[in-house]
Amino acid sequence: MSQPSLLDRHSIRQHVRHLRRALTEEQQIQAAGLLAEHAVNFAPLANARYIALFLSVDNELNTRPLIARLWQKKKQVSLPVLHPFSAGHLLFLRYTPETVLTTNKLRILEPPLDIRQLITLDQLDVMIVPLVAFDSSGQRLGMGGGFYDRTLQNWRQHGFLPVGVAHDCQQVEYLPTAEWDVPLPVVMTPSRLWQWE
Numbered sequence: 001m002s003q004p005s006l007l008d009r010h011s012i013r014q015h016v017r018h019l020r021r022a023l024t025e026e027q028q029i030q031a032a033g034l035l036a037e038h039a040v041n042f043a044p045l046a047n048a049r050y051i052a053l054f055l056s057v058d059n060e061l062n063t064r065p066l067i068a069r070l071w072q073k074k075k076q077v078s079l080p081v082l083h084p085f086s087a088g089h090l091l092f093l094r095y096t097p098e099t100v101l102t103t104n105k106l107r108i109l110e111p112p113l114d115i116r117q118l119i120t121l122d123q124l125d126v127m128i129v130p131l132v133a134f135d136s137s138g139q140r141l142g143m144g145g146g147f148y149d150r151t152l153q154n155w156r157q158h159g160f161l162p163v164g165v166a167h168d169c170q171q172v173e174y175l176p177t178a179e180w181d182v183p184l185p186v187v188m189t190p191s192r193l194w195q196w197e
């Protein structure tokens with residue numbers, strides 16, 4: 001596989017983030033509601049007990065309505081936390097309506113680091129994964145930190161299903177990939193479900 005040009009990846013990120021910012025508040029609310037509805041009826045999520053999600057930033061599709069539905073269904077929800085000493089890695093900690101979130105150094109909300117709340121990757125059934133863009137073969141482009149590429153490296157062995165969530169406008173025809181990029185088996189958008197295996 002040839003090394004993709006960084007400029008390509010950078011300009012795709014810029015372009016899609018621009019499209020996402022153009023969505024109106026009403027479109028955002030509708031998208032989040034539709035996605036939550038599809039998601040709770042998607043068998044791997046309906047049957048899951050341990051589900052990792054993320055809290056949306058930067059006009060990402062708002063995952064909070066989905067989290068509320070999952071809590072109602074008594075699912076165990078967890079959120080990513082920056083690893084305290086392994087740079088570039090994530091831990092997943094239980095998230096309940098009582099959790100008081102704190103702001104991390106990337107200015108993203110996360111549960112306080114309390115090892116008793118740790119959920120291992122082996123425990124997870126589904127991981128909802130953020131993305132900036134995805135393509136017609138399930139390749140994924142994130143914000144550029146490589147956090148999710150590292151987390152998803154051995155997802156089959158861990159036994160959880162990664163599910164990307166995005167607005168429809170985040171689909172591009174073709175993404176240049178790097179050797180460390182992990183493609184997604186499933187992506188959900190407000191209008192459809194994409195599955196590649």
Ligand SMILES: Nc1ncnc2c1ncn2[C@@H]1O[C@H](COP(=O)(O)OP(=O)(O)OP(=O)(O)O)[C@@H](O)[C@H]1O
Nearest residue numbers: 140141142143144145146147148149150153180181
């Ligand atoms: N498995 C890995 N091991 C070591 N470094 C990695 C790994 N995955 C990604 N990286 C590093 O992370 C950096 C960012 O990767 P990339 O541009 O693919 O991020 P991304 O997929 O957009 O971000 P994210 O996964 O956080 O959403 C790369 O420069 C790469 O060196």
Ligand SMILES: [Mg+2]
Nearest residue numbers: 141142149181
């Ligand atoms: Mg990547």
